[in-house]
Each structure stands twice: as structure tokens, then as C-alpha cells.
Amino acid sequence: MQMRAARMHDYHRPLEIDEVPVPEVGRNHVLVKVAATGMCRSDYQLLDGYFRDGLPVDFPFIPGHEVAGTVAELGADVPKSAGLSEGDLVVVDPNWGDGTCRQCHEGNQQLCGNGQLVGFGPNGGFAEYMVAPFDHVISMADQPDHDPQYLAPLTDAGITPYRGMKKLRDAGKLGAGRTVVVNGIGGLGGYAVQYARLLGGGATVLGFARSDEKLEVATEYGAHHTVNVRDKTSEDVQNELEDLTGRRTVDAVLDCAGSVESLGLAATILATEGALSQVGLMGDRVELPIFPFVSGEKSYFGSFWGNHNDLQEVLALASQGLIKHHIVPVKLDDINDNLEALGRGDIVGRAVVVFD
Ligand SMILES: [Zn+2]
Numbered sequence: 336m337q338m339r340a341a342r343m344h345d346y347h348r349p350l351e352i353d354e355v356p357v358p359e360v361g362r363n364h365v366l367v368k369v370a371a372t373g374m375c376r377s378d379y380q381l382l383d384g385y386f387r388d389g390l391p392v393d394f395p396f397i398p399g400h401e402v403a404g405t406v407a408e409l410g411a412d413v414p415k416s417a418g419l420s421e422g423d424l425v426v427v428d429p430n431w432g433d434g435t436c437r438q439c440h441e442g443n444q445q446l447c448g449n450g451q452l453v454g455f456g457p458n459g460g461f462a463e464y465m466v467a468p469f470d471h472v473i474s475m476a477d478q479p480d481h482d483p484q485y486l487a488p489l490t491d492a493g494i495t496p497y498r499g500m501k502k503l504r505d506a507g508k509l510g511a512g513r514t515v516v517v518n519g520i521g522g523l524g525g526y527a528v529q530y531a532r533l534l535g536g537g538a539t540v541l542g543f544a545r546s547d548e549k550l551e552v553a554t555e556y557g558a559h560h561t562v563n564v565r566d567k568t569s570e571d572v573q574n575e576l577e578d579l580t581g582r583r584t585v586d587a588v589l590d591c592a593g594s595v596e597s598l599g600l601a602a603t604i605l606a607t608e609g610a611l612s613q614v615g616l617m618g619d620r621v622e623l624p625i626f627p628f629v630s631g632e633k634s635y636f637g638s639f640w641g642n643h644n645d646l647q648e649v650l651a652l653a654s655q656g657l658i659k660h661h662i663v664p665v666k667l668d669d670i671n672d673n674l675e676a677l678g679r680g681d682i683v684g685r686a687v688v689v690f691d
Pocket residue numbers: 432433434435436437438439440444447448449450
């Protein structure tokens with residue numbers, strides 16, 4: 336059987352829509368008929384060579400790491416206890432660790448040194464079918480009314496800021512009387528604002544972005560205040576902060592952009608004992624002012640993607656109707672135009688490739 340797949344044949348080249356064989360399902364694997372695959376800025380970066388050294392891929396290669404679909408076939412050794420049946424609505428937990436290292440045993444397969452990230456090593460979901468290990472396929476069969484185009488983005492755009500926000504919460508940086516900023520309201524930031532409200536313990540939530548259209552999404556998702564930071568100095572932003580919150584500093588920042596500018600701004604506005612949680616990957620280095628960070632006991636956390644439990648928690652919140660989505664459906668044939676738009680930062684919400 337043949338399928339259509341958007342494949343990468345080299346760096347710095349558009350994806351090509353190829354007719355290729357449907358992959359064979361391994362004994363411990365599941366063949367997923369893909370219904371929806373989210374498009375991430377990191378897909379643009381993959382084509383652009385950003386991950387060339389850290390996550391080299393073999394060409395031709397099928398990207399796409401935010402996948403929802405249905406079970407098309409189960410491998411011969413998939414145990415009954417996996418609770419999977421043909422036709423089930425499923426999402427793919429995208430981080431496949433080796434299962435043997437300390438990080439895997441702690442449940443953090445996304446941190447495994449020998450692991451695989453689907454769509455960055457194993458073929459992903461910009462195709463009509465893909466295979467995944469059975470223990471990374473999560474059945475939503477008890478909630479068949481879920482729309483795959485809303486489920487797919489939860490596996491990265493949904494869980495990445497969730498984990499980042501949990502780090503701020505667990506470090507005691509949120510709560511009543513404190514202020515948390517979500518910097519960058521793109522695919523991740525729209526979810527991040529909602530987590531700031533859900534996990535914030537009453538903290539005041541601000542959204543920062545460089546476009547009013549994106550800030551409207553932040554407001555719709557529960558930000559108490561927003562600041563358009565385009566072409567503004569740190570001092571301009573602090574003046575606005577003072578007008579909005581009565582303070583020139585904030586206690587926590589979840590940075591979903593990762594640019595030199597966004598990190599510089601975050602470092603400047605962070606209060607004593609404040610914390611910066613970093614999930615955005617736009618730039619390639621972090622510069623922090625040492626004396627203010629040391630003397631003010633400020634913290635910087637890297638936070639990478641999310642583990643299986645993070646995903647289960649986000650799926651549970653979504654099932655309870657607590658997560659709003661802003662989805663832009665895309666046809667597979669239009670994937671390159673949308674990748675370029677992602678590179679420019681022109682997508683409001685999450686673009687999702689939807690299959691028939
Ligand atoms: Zn491992």
C-alpha cells in the first residue's frame with residue numbers, strides 16, 4: 336500500500352510530497368493512520384539546519400512530531416494490557432527513550448541521551464501513516480468525540496509550556512501577589528497563558544508579544560494584561576509594567592520565544608528571587624547578567640518538551656474542557672507555504688496539517 340508523505344531530501348530545501356510505501360509495523364509497534372499533525376516552528380528550524388549537529392537525520396526524512404490519528408494495525412507482540420484496538424483514536428507521545436537510563440527510569444524519556452524524538456530521527460506525521468512504539472501510543476478511545484486537530488498540538492505546543500510552567504510553580508515562584516509573564520504568544524504561548532491561570536495560584540498573568548493580533552489571543556486565554564514589546568526598550572516595558580501592575584519587576588517569566596531580545600528583557604525585569612523558565616529555541620545562546628542573578632538569587636531553568644505524565648495531565652485538562660485552542664487547518668499540499676510563515680512568525684495559534 337502507498338501513502339502520501341511530505342519528505343525532506345536535504346537541508347535548506349522545501350519538503351516534497353512523495354508517494355511512498357506505508358511503513359511496515361514492527362512487532363512492538365502500532366501503525367497509526369494520521370488524522371492531524373501540528374506544525375511547529377521547530378519544523379522550520381529542522382529544515383533550516385538548526386538541529387543539524389544535535390539531531391542529524393537521514394534523508395529522505397518525514398518530519399512532524401505532533402500527531403493524532405487512529406490505530407490502523409497492531410504489531411504481533413503488542414500486549415492486551417496496552418489497551419489499544421484497531422480504529423481507536425490515539426495521540427503519539429513523541430519522546431522515545433531507551434528505557435534504561437536514569438532519566439528514563441525517572442519518567443523523563445525526553446531527556447534520554449540515547450532516545451529518539453519522533454519527527455527528528457524516526458519518521459513523523461507529515462504523512463498518511465506512521466509507526467510508533469506501542470507504549471508511546473495513548474488511546475483516547477473512551478473519548479471518541481475529541482477532534483484530532485485539537486489533540487495533535489497538545490503533544491508539543493501543549494506539553495512544552497505546561498512543563499515549563501510546572502517548574503515555576505514547583506519552585507514556588509507563582510501564587511497570589513506575584514506576577515508571571517508569558518513572553519511570546521505563538522503556538523506554545525497561547526497554551527502557556529492558560530497554564531499560568533490554571534497552575535498560577537492566583538498570580539497576575541501578563542502576555543508579551545510583538546503583534547497585537549497575538550496579544551488578543553493571550554487576552555482571550557486569560558491574560559490579565561498584555562504588552563506589545565515590539566521596538567520597545569526594557570525601560571519602556573518597565574514603565575508599562577508599573578502602570579499595569581504597580582511594580583517594575585515580575586516574579587516569573589516563561590520564555591516561549593528564546594530570542595536574544597526576549598531573554599534580555601526577561602533578565603532585566605526579573606525581581607529578586609525571580610525565575611526564568613526557558614522553552615523557546617529561537618536563538619542559540621543565553622546571556623544573563625551575573626551579579627544581578629547571583630545577588631538577587633534569581634534562577635534560570637531550561638525546560639525541554641514534556642514527559643508521558645505531562646502529556647497525560649494535559650490530555651486530562653483538555654478532556655475536562657479546560658484548554659482552548661486556536662487552530663489553523665492546513666492541507667498537506669500547502670505545507671511549505673505554512674513552514675515559511677512559521678519561520679516569519681506569521682502564524683497566529685497553531686497550524687495543523689489535517690488529513691482526509
Ligand atoms: Zn534513557
